[in-house]
Amino acid sequence: MSTRIAFLKGHGTENDFVIVPDPENAIDLTPATVAALCDRRAGIGGDGLLHVVRSAAHPEARSMADEAEWFMDYRNGDGSVAEMCGNGVRVFARYLQRAGHVTEGDLAVATRGGVKTVHIAKDGDITVGMGRARLPEGDVTVSVGERSWPARNVNMGNPHAVAFVDDLAHAGHLYAPPPFEPASAYPDGVNVEFVVDRGPRHVAMRVHERGSGETRSCGTGACAVAVATARRDGTDPAVTGTPVTYTVDVPGGRLVITENPDGSVEMTGPAVIVAEGEIDPEWLTAAAG
Numbered sequence: 001m002s003t004r005i006a007f008l009k010g011h012g013t014e015n016d017f018v019i020v021p022d023p024e025n026a027i028d029l030t031p032a033t034v035a036a037l038c039d040r041r042a043g044i045g046g047d048g049l050l051h052v053v054r055s056a057a058h059p060e061a062r063s064m065a066d067e068a069e070w071f072m073d074y075r076n077g078d079g080s081v082a083e084m085c086g087n088g089v090r091v092f093a094r095y096l097q098r099a100g101h102v103t104e105g106d107l108a109v110a111t112r113g114g115v116k117t118v119h120i121a122k123d124g125d126i127t128v129g130m131g132r133a134r135l136p137e138g139d140v141t142v143s144v145g146e147r148s149w150p151a152r153n154v155n156m157g158n159p160h161a162v163a164f165v166d167d168l169a170h171a172g173h174l175y176a177p178p179p180f181e182p183a184s185a186y187p188d189g190v191n192v193e194f195v196v197d198r199g200p201r202h203v204a205m206r207v208h209e210r211g212s213g214e215t216r217s218c219g220t221g222a223c224a225v226a227v228a229t230a231r232r233d234g235t236d237p238a239v240t241g242t243p244v245t246y247t248v249d250v251p252g253g254r255l256v257i258t259e260n261p262d263g264s265v266e267m268t269g270p271a272v273i274v275a276e277g278e279i280d281p282e283w284l285t286a287a288a289g
Contacts, residue, residue, distance in 0.1 A: 086219015
């Protein structure tokens with residue numbers, strides 16, 4: 001890497017990301033490179049990395065290029081590839097707006113979880129159409145120490161296990177992935193949400209994100225939590241015919257999730273760009289080696 005690489009840093013409800021603009025997909029972001037950039041002590045630091053690429057320039061997104069000009073090539077903080085990141089999509093859209101690629105209003109973003117519709121409001125909040133949740137059948141259990149709970153299996157383009165608990169402290173430190181059973185439910189690992197009630201249609205959660213550990217927020221996780229809570233509360237919009245909205249508090253802020261009768265899920269929340277600069281190529285070569 002002989003030339004300097006531009007980067008930005010942003011967050012959505014304190015779920016933070018390194019942003020690497022690379023429209024023509026010219027930068028080789030290996031897992032080691034991503035992990036080095038996301039390292040909070042030796043690198044820039046982030047829960048994940050947003051690789052900003054034109055869909056037509058990326059082999060995984062070319063089929064979506066007619067629907068969405070831009071592809072969010074999302075990576076977890078450990079360098080692994082992920083299907084989707086709800087907070088990441090909002091920050092991705094905020095970057096596109098800042099860079100002058102889009103303006104307020106509607107746009108489409110390609111992800112490994114499909115094309116997502118995004119609306120940038122004048123008040124600054126960003127709403128993402130997160131698609132429909134899938135609820136695979138079968139009992140799932142998650143555990144922390146000697147405690148265990150039944151969990152709702154929810155897929156928002158990536159897998160989630162949602163457990164309702166009496167106290168968020170029961171989730172423990174969440175440094176390591178909480179064990180789950182059966183192993184066949186999540187062959188590639190899972191994001192685990194622990195949820196408590198705060199009031200009518202208002203919950204709070206903590207999350208262990210697959211490949212990142214505990215994060216301050218998880219957009220797809222908040223959606224999974226809202227869908228699971230609606231089923232628990234008997235407010236499934238497909239049954240009632242009425243949209244249902246839940247406020248979901250995360251350690252880094254607040255997200256508002258709406259599920260519609262057709263099954264589509266929308267997430268609204270903030271997105272902030274906090275810094276931009278250049279990555280030193282010599283450091284990056286050494287760090288990624």
